[in-house]
Amino acid sequence: EDKVVQSPLSLVVHEGDTVTLNCSYEVTNFRSLLWYKQEKKAPTFLFMLTSSGIEKKSGRLSSILDKKELFSILNITATQTGDSAIYLCAAGSNYQLIWGAGTKLIIKP
Amino acid sequence: DGGITQSPKYLFRKEGQNVTLSCEQNLNHDAMYWYRQDPGQGLRLIYYSQIVNDFQKGDIAEGYSVSREKKESFPLTVTSAQKNPTAFYLCASSIETPGVLFFGSGTQLSVL
Numbered sequence: 001e002d003k004v005v006q007s008p009l010s011l012v013v014h015e016g017d018t019v020t021l022n023c024s025y026e027v028t029n030f031r032s033l034l035w036y037k038q039e040k041k042a043p044t045f046l047f048m049l050t051s052s053g054i055e056k057k058s059g060r061l062s063s064i065l066d067k068k069e070l071f072s073i074l075n076i077t078a079t080q081t082g083d084s085a086i087y088l089c090a091a092g093s094n095y096q097l098i099w100g101a102g103t104k105l106i107i108k109p
Numbered sequence: 110d111g112g113i114t115q116s117p118k119y120l121f122r123k124e125g126q127n128v129t130l131s132c133e134q135n136l137n138h139d140a141m142y143w144y145r146q147d148p149g150q151g152l153r154l155i156y157y158s159q160i161v162n163d164f165q166k167g168d169i170a171e172g173y174s175v176s177r178e179k180k181e182s183f184p185l186t187v188t189s190a191q192k193n194p195t196a197f198y199l200c201a202s203s204i205e206t207p208g209v210l211f212f213g214s215g216t217q218l219s220v221l
Binding site for chain 2: 042095
């Protein structure tokens with residue numbers, strides 16, 4: 001059965017800290033790994049990764065995929081209170097995305 | 110502005126009642142999806158449609174129905190057969206399947 005597991009489930013850090021969120025997957029016919037940020041309602045797209053070892057970066061956020069070990073990480077440096085959210089990862093197979101339960105990140109001022 | 114619009118934001122259902130959640134997109138995307146989100150769980154796929162007049166069941170389709178008569182619209186009906194409908198419902202669309210999904214703001218459904 002296809003599955004995506006995110007860890008930790010929740011995380012509380014102080015502003016300025018660096019955090020690493022983990023996403024492991026077991027998906028038949030894997031094609032891509034996606035990260036989303038969900039602050040209140042609509043998840044917003046962060047990254048899509050398809051190739052191993054190539055880091056994608058956007059400001060203080062970066063992500064990388066390891067297709068041999070079947071995981072991805074999302075790094076956030078110099079965290080701000082606006083980074084507080086649920087971070088979702090999803091693995092894409094041929095026809096659909098399989099979602100992890102999410103990591104709830106709380107940034108304390 | 111292009112995007113996905115879901116309505117209503119909040120919806121209450123009485124026992125035995127069918128309710129319909131609206132989802133409209135003006136992104137010209139072929140694929141549309143309905144997900145259910147429960148606290149502490151990942152998104153679970155209810156139904157998806159890759160083209161007009163065609164749709165497929167997802168992992169938790171029982172108690173739900175959909176239609177796709179227009180490219181822009183993909184309404185979800187929660188029927189009385191769905192015994193535990195209280196959840197947050199998200200509609201999404203994408204250019205291709207699978208691909209990057211764009212989400213609406215969701216509908217919170219509760220049972221009276």
